[in-house]
Amino acid sequence: MVESWTESMTARERVETIATTLSEPRTANWIAEQADVKWDTAKKHLDNLAETGVILVTEDDTYVPDPTQAYFDHLRELILTNDRAELRGELEAIADRIEDWKTTYEVDSPEDLEATLADDLSADEIRERRQALRRWENSLRSRDTIQTALQLYDDVQSLTDDVPANIRLEGAG
Secondary structure (H helix, E strand, C coil): CCCCHHHHCCHHHHHHHHHHCCCCCECHHHHHHHHCCCHHHHHHHHHHHHHCCCEEECCCCCEEECHHHHHHHHHHHHHHHCCHHHHHHHHHHHHHHHHHHHHHHCCCCHHHHHHHHHCCCCHHHHHHHHHHHHHHHHHHHHHHHHHHHHHHHHHHHHHHCCCCCCCCCCCCC
């Protein structure tokens, strides 16, 4: 029998899981409903997460993950779960994809590709180019993040050198 998440996680863990994975701002009521907790329980845990900087509270009293925290968590995970060669390999794969888009669409940049959407194209061709454009933009963001991870690699690794081997670092596995 599969254990439900209300049985396997505490109320705090459920609220935190929902709050830190939001893709758009949500109210305490919405989060409480999703986490299967009472409003006051959700509010207490959300306020605690906001105080610790894990999530942000908007002007209209909704909650959203802190994008800065998410970015640094992502950098940390990249560094702790990949070696330098793997990160460099991903940079090479991104460069290959970009070169393919440049060749396929005979453009030099995402902006040039976007400009071709106004050409006399079929709906399928426009959809294909829009998808390639989104992937290109995502690849550029990934490339920037991986380059930052490589720049910080030694610093982050040196900080974890003194952590005993039997301790599992959060987000690193």
